[in-house]
Amino acid sequence: MTRTVFTGGSVFDGTGADPAPADVVVEHGRIVDVGTDLDGDEGVDCTGTVLLPGLFDCHVHVTISDIGLLSRVQKPFSYQFYEAARNLWATLGLGITTVRDAAGADLGIKQAVDDGLIPGPRLQISIGLISPTGGHGDAWNPSGLCVPLMVPHPGRPETTVDGPDEMRRVARTLLRAGADVLKVCTTGGVLSPRDDPRHSQFTPEELDVLVTEAAMQGRPVMAHAQGAAGIKNAVRAGARSIEHGIYLDDEAIELMLGHGTWLVPTLIAPVNVVRAADAGVDLPPAVVAKAREVVEAHRDSVRRAYAAGVRIAMGTDSGVGPHGTNLEELALMAACGMPPGDVLEATTSSAARLMGLDGELGRLEPGLRADVVVVAGNPYDFPALAANIREVWKDGIRVV
Template identity: 75%
Template sequence: MTRTVFAGGQVFDGTGADPAAGDVAVQDGRIVEVGSGLDGDEVVDCTGATLLPGLFDCHVHVSVSEINMMHRLFKPFSYQFFEAAQNLRKTLELGITTVRDAGGADLGIKQAVDDGLIAGPRMQISVNAISQTGGHGDAWLPSSHCVPLFTPHPGRPATVVDGPDEMRKIARTLMRAGAEVLKVHTTGGVLSPGDDPRHSQFTPEELAVLVTEATAQGKYVMAHAQGAEGIKNAIRAGIRSIEHGIYLDDEAIDLMLRNGTWLVPTLVAPINVIRAGKAGAALPEVVVRKAEEVAGIHAESVRKAAAAGVRIAMGTDAAVGPHGTNLEELPLMAACGMSPAQVLTATTSSAAQLLGYDNDLGKLAPGYRADVVVVAGDAYDLDGLKDNVREVWKDGVRVV
């Protein structure tokens, strides 16, 4: 097989160490050598560039392109699958070669990427997010109409449930449909007009059943969790990652440290809700108001968590904001006190560890899959990173 060498650049290997001069040799879809003066059959000149491992976004919704309810209501049902293909391509062009879809993408979308029918990052999917009646994922409106963000279909079951027995059933149903991770709402949220982000949803007994079912099949649970009590319920139940974490308090941070729980901040999400409201999107006034109320609190919570040493992985809630703008999250993480090296680690090896891919992805090291991003200039220029992505390689093949 052809041996390709990325030569003459700086290497950020994903371990958190600063970039250093070096070459990366790739063969048969894997990294085979990292060092100096390497030779190969083909050479990619990386002079003046930095090599990064393929990036991760641990919280996306690729089957949704916007939060404007009226626009979504007038799109044909199947339109979402074509949008997903476009959204995946936009994400890949940023150097993001792996995503975790937090609701919406079904097994068909994932398989289309795996089989090469469409270009995109490899995907870990949750299929649909679990909500209690009246909870963050319940699409019932005061008019008595129901407008779900993820319309149920044969590959994406409805997921509003109540009680341990229904929780057990939906966990098994989602895994049958191809879910590799289970997503649950343990608090209210910003985009749901009828609930409060600070209020808890689902009982500890219901959450315990969910974690038990996931664990039995070698899978884990991620929790949309914004209020402190709902965050703590999720951590105590053994849920692996807290998504958003807006109202983290000291007890929650301590629990996360003791349990090794991950935080996926999605700092850009409330900012994108505010932007959408100002742009005239059909959003209830209460939704925009909630986003404005939480944005500063959110940043302060992430700042405290980062300072305490909570494990952090990058995620954006893409769909709340436009796909293809995912890298806006990185300077927001830096503004919360994370160094550029810490931000890039959260977007590479730490994210791979969260998703369970750390033996294969997230580092530029021998034996790892050859996901390589060539960035012009300084990779620590987080604000300019999107425009500086020059080439993207996935499994040793140039895809961008």
């Protein structure tokens, strides 16, 4: 097997330390050495570049490409799978080699990537969005018509539940369908016109059943949670991560610290809703009003959470906004007071820890899988980062 050495560049190893000159040697899809003056059978000239570990996005929706009501009802059912292939390719081109799909992708999409049928980041999937009747994932409209973002099908079962028994049944159904993580709405949201992000959804009893079912199969729970009360319910129940966290209060932050709960901020998500509305996308007025209202509260919550020491991993909610623009999130994280090294750590080794992959990915060190991103210029220049991606390697193979 060829021994490939990346020479002449600097290395950001994923730990948050600033880049330092080093070579990286890859063999059999693994990193076998990191240091200076290393050799190999083939060389990749990285002069003037910085090597990063493969990046992560811990909150995407690869089967969703737009949020407008009219465009959704006009697309054939199977079109979403071809869109997913396009969206995965756009994400991989940014150096993002691992994603967590927060509802939409089924086991077939994940397996197609794993088997090499389509190029893309490796996936962890949640398959569906568990919601109560009238909750964030309920597709009911005042007309009486239901227009879901994700239409149920054999690989993506219906996930609207009420009560502990239905919660148990749906949790087991999703796990049977191949879910790596279970996604639940413990509050309302921005895109659902008939609820409020500050209002709670699901009782502690229902959430306890969900977390118990997931834990019995060695699976975590990720909680769409925007209001403080619903965030606290999710944390107390044992959710591994809080997605969005728009209205964090001091008690919620303290609970997250005490339970070791992760925050996946998705700061770009409400910004993208506002952009879509300004561009003329057909969205309910209530949705647009909520998006405009939450932006600053969201940023303030992330600032306070980071300052308090809450563990943060990068996520974007891409699908709500365009796939292929994921790295816009990094500048927003930096604007919340995170130093550049911490932002990249949240996008590499911290994200790997959240997803339980830190023994395989997230750092450039011997023994780990050889996901390597070659960046021209300064990797801390986040607005220019996407344009500066020169090469992307996944498991020791150049894919971009």
